Amino acid sequence: MFNSKIFKIVVIGLSFLFSGNALSATLEDLVEARQGIMKLYAVNLDYLGDMLRERIPYNKKAAQDAADNLMALATFKSYTLWPEGSGMDNPQLRGKTWTKPELWQNKAEVSALQQELIKALEVTVYNAAWSLDGIQESLKDVNGVCNGCHKKYMAEK
Numbered sequence: 001m002f003n004s005k006i007f008k009i010v011v012i013g014l015s016f017l018f019s020g021n022a023l024s025a026t027l028e029d030l031v032e033a034r035q036g037i038m039k040l041y042a043v044n045l046d047y048l049g050d051m052l053r054e055r056i057p058y059n060k061k062a063a064q065d066a067a068d069n070l071m072a073l074a075t076f077k078s079y080t081l082w083p084e085g086s087g088m089d090n091p092q093l094r095g096k097t098w099t100k101p102e103l104w105q106n107k108a109e110v111s112a113l114q115q116e117l118i119k120a121l122e123v124t125v126y127n128a129a130w131s132l133d134g135i136q137e138s139l140k141d142v143n144g145v146c147n148g149c150h151k152k153y154m155a156e157k
Contacts, residue, residue, distance in 0.1 A: 060129045
């Protein structure tokens with residue numbers, strides 16, 4: 001289902017597109033791009049979750065690809081998509097983003113959470129090719145980091 005080479009090409013392409021165009025892209029474009037990254041996280045997490053819930057059979061290669069995709073997203077240099085003023089406090093973006101302005105006031109904490117996510121995903125990447133139980137345990141840590149950040153820096157829709 002997942003082709004990690006194609007996924008990496010898409011991520012790299014988006015990187016070039018938005019890093020070179022970040023100044024000419026509209027705030028709406030930047031919000032849409034970062035929401036796209038979050039959707040890619042969700043697709044890959046859901047795929048692993050479907051294996052855990054036995055909705056689909058465990059497949060070592062597919063699990064590894066999904067875990068690798070998650071790591072690619074976590075290490076993707078997306079800072080150009082998060083300029084100050086692109087949160088829900090911007091009247092121009094009301095109803096388009098639910099990012100709280102506190103995110104930009106706590107950059108060090110957000111960066112630390114990003115590093116926690118990468119560490120949790122390192123375990124997931126390792127476990128993906130070995131056991132479903134290992135994936136389940138490591139995804140608890142991944143979800144904990146994701147939920148911690150979202151609860152603090154994302155408003156309810």
